[in-house]
Amino acid sequence: MNERKTLTDAQRRALLSSPAGWLACGFGSGLTPVAQGTFGSLASILPWLWLRHGSLSLNLLVIVIGFAIGVWACDVASRTLGVDDHRSLVWDEFIGQWIALLPALLAPWWAVVAGFALFRLFDVWKPWPIRWLDKHLKGGLGVMVDDVIAGIFAAIVLWVILRLF
Template sequence: MTDRKKLTADQRRRLLALPAGWLACGLGSGLAPVAQGTFGSLAAILPWLALRHLGVPLYALVLVLAFAMGVWACNVAGRALGVDDHRSLVWDEFVGQWLALLPLLLVPSPWWLVAVGFGLFRLFDVWKPWPIGWLDGHMKGGLGVMIDDVVAGLYAAIVLALIAIAL
């Protein structure tokens, strides 16, 4: 079951009692009172500023590890909260945002394309064109939390790459 309500005090306590809960809620960014996905995506840009210097092979490894950790963390956190995909679980936004910004490591780009990548990721994450909406509705557990944002990140990365190449 997907729950879009605010965390209760008991849910917040259970979530923050677990290392997986801290990771799943984006190190606290998912605890924002509104627009948790947007806050999670914005928070993801801060570590991206360091990650972008790793080079593409290490960056790709970080993405794979972050995805795997997210599946685990969101599964544990979802069980602790008693819901499949609570809006406070935003580690998926971190991974999706990092994937969306991948083209900026490959093509020399002006700084403002980071904002474009952010906007594109949020657009695809909210709009949920096929198969994102299908995945969001049919996949459960930690994998269900993570996979739709990965596809949204891929869509955003493709559009961002086209924009960066066109410049």
């Protein structure tokens, strides 16, 4: 199947009828008709605002657990849809965005905006090794890993920016 294809009503219902599908589509944020990754990244900021008050250790624990659950959920949702990495699966954006925002935990508000923009830049641009991983890893792991690396790249750049300013 074409991964750019719009979801049918049956596919949408199948995603929303299971915990794996609900999580994989970012609690519905990936079901927008356009810019699913951007909407997933924006939606991820709401729970991050709560996480921001926790320690770095808590944030890392949530990211690791969220990644593991996301591999499972995105694998189940991909099989449900019959598409390896459908654009409506945005839990990977949640985890990647949270990684990108790690340097912003104790930073001013503009760092959140910068972290969001940097993550979207790396997620869309897909420099090496992100593009390679995106093409070669399949299943839930393939859905998740490229956004984790994009989040790491964005976090590094954000950390450097924060250190400079």
